[in-house]
Amino acid sequence: MTAVLDADEASALLDASIAGTLPDKRGRFGPFGGRYVPETLVPAFERLEQGIARYLHTDEFQAEFKSELKNWVGRPTALTFAPRLSARWGAEVWLKREDLAHTGAHKINNAIGQALLAKRLGAKKIIAETGAGQHGVAAAAACARVGLPCRVYMGAVDIKRQAPNVDRMLRLGAEVFPVESGDKTLRAAIDEALREWVTDPANTYYLIGSAVGAHPYPYLVRELQSVIGREAREQMISMAGGLPDVAFACVGGGSNAIGLFYPLLGDRDIQLIGVEAGGTGDGLGQNAATLATGTPGVLQGSYSIILQDENGNVQETHSISAGLDYSGVGPEHAFLQAVGRVTYVSASDSEALAALEELCELEGILTALETAHAYAAAKKWAKDNPGKRILIGNSGRGDKDMPTLTQYPVRTNANAAS
Numbered sequence: 001m002t003a004v005l006d007a008d009e010a011s012a013l014l015d016a017s018i019a020g021t022l023p024d025k026r027g028r029f030g031p032f033g034g035r036y037v038p039e040t041l042v043p044a045f046e047r048l049e050q051g052i053a054r055y056l057h058t059d060e061f062q063a064e065f066k067s068e069l070k071n072w073v074g075r076p077t078a079l080t081f082a083p084r085l086s087a088r089w090g091a092e093v094w095l096k097r098e099d100l101a102h103t104g105a106h107k108i109n110n111a112i113g114q115a116l117l118a119k120r121l122g123a124k125k126i127i128a129e130t131g132a133g134q135h136g137v138a139a140a141a142a143c144a145r146v147g148l149p150c151r152v153y154m155g156a157v158d159i160k161r162q163a164p165n166v167d168r169m170l171r172l173g174a175e176v177f178p179v180e181s182g183d184k185t186l187r188a189a190i191d192e193a194l195r196e197w198v199t200d201p202a203n204t205y206y207l208i209g210s211a212v213g214a215h216p217y218p219y220l221v222r223e224l225q226s227v228i229g230r231e232a233r234e235q236m237i238s239m240a241g242g243l244p245d246v247a248f249a250c251v252g253g254g255s256n257a258i259g260l261f262y263p264l265l266g267d268r269d270i271q272l273i274g275v276e277a278g279g280t281g282d283g284l285g286q287n288a289a290t291l292a293t294g295t296p297g298v299l300q301g302s303y304s305i306i307l308q309d310e311n312g313n314v315q316e317t318h319s320i321s322a323g324l325d326y327s328g329v330g331p332e333h334a335f336l337q338a339v340g341r342v343t344y345v346s347a348s349d350s351e352a353l354a355a356l357e358e359l360c361e362l363e364g365i366l367t368a369l370e371t372a373h374a375y376a377a378a379k380k381w382a383k384d385n386p387g388k389r390i391l392i393g394n395s396g397r398g399d400k401d402m403p404t405l406t407q408y409p410v411r412t413n414a415n416a417a418s
């Protein structure tokens with residue numbers, strides 16, 4: 001079991017986190033994180049760690065990153081007040097619109113940041129893994145932008161399920177490699193990408209898609225995605241007249257959530273709530289509610305909370321949204337749960353669908369199925385906490401979900417004349 005933190009330890013660790021000194025030198029967020037990789041991969045990770053230390057926080061790198069975020073990604077993304085949703089919920093609801101970022105979600109912030117870093121490190125090619133294909137598309141676009149070849153590993157099962165995204169990647173100039181081994185989905189694709197990385201670490205950059213994996217990836221992805229929370233914090237002050245009482249974000253691997261939450265950790269009056277996929281029920285295999293129902297263990301290079309059976313076999317997951325359908329979660333979220341700064345709840349498939357419908361009809365925003373989970377949880381919270389100011393991380397747009405959504409006829413129409 002996990003090293004259980006006593007209250008003093010938890011409080012000291014949270015202070016360290018807010019002060020910006022986590023992860024520590026070993027890549028740990030308290031008991032979580034670290035680097036559990038085969039010996040053959042250690043030099044590649046060390047090279048990346050040195051590269052980050054050398055470039056990431058230089059003025060020169062940050063200037064180029066900011067310029068790309070502004071002129072190519074389209075940042076800052078809007079903060080949108082949601083008047084009709086607010087009236088319906090009895091709350092004041094604000095949306096941080098990552099759906100308006102280039103390629104339709106927050107993933108591009110990370111992809112372009114890492115592609116710029118890969119250039120600095122002298123990489124000749126970029127490899128990436130993708131599950132639903134959203135990260136593959138962002139990586140392909142970023143690679144085209146910086147002029148590096150992009151090789152995307154994708155499970156054979158996912159290639160069939162996500163054909164439109166495969167086509168998008170190919171059109172953006174990437175090569176897509178079907179992975180026939182293992183579960184033929186995301187986990188197998190990650191293993192395959194790592195295998196290629198080992199064969200030529202000096203010329204290859206591995207562009208990971210979420211705040212997961214071995215150190216330094218969770219740290220790197222958090223630093224690149226924190227632009228979401230920094231912008232939202234400023235926008236709330238200038239547009240809403242103050243910080244929110246609560247902020248919600250959906251959690252798959254945890255990159256959009258950590259990007260929104262990290263810059264708000266020090267504002268201790270803001271309640272932070274991560275929302276996982278509750279799927280169709282509480283049983284093992286019926287959901288992807290890792291933090292709510294999982295146990296500590298090592299998955300893909302880091303010690304975090306994972307969905308596993310009592311023998312340590314990693315479990316298959318289920319969610320209506322492909323982007324939340326993952327049996328692990330980034331170690332910083334396991335940490336923030338352990339120290340009590342962030343609460344993690346879940347929303348079911350049907351709650352997410354209903355929330356998506358409501359947002360469409362009341363605000364004219366077709367959000368991603370992943371994101372819809374955050375709305376479902378926020379709506380419940382608003383009921384118990386009337387009159388509060390709520391910030392929701394709108395991680396992406398739902399156009400990609402139309403093939404799924406067309407299987408569910410519209411149930412209500414809030415705008416129909418009666």
Ligand SMILES: *Cc1c(COP(=O)(O)O)cnc(C)c1O
Nearest residue numbers: 210252253254255256323370396
């Ligand atoms: C991929 C994706 C997610 C889940 O990934 P995180 O790393 O947890 O953010 C959430 N929302 C959208 C729109 C996505 O594309």
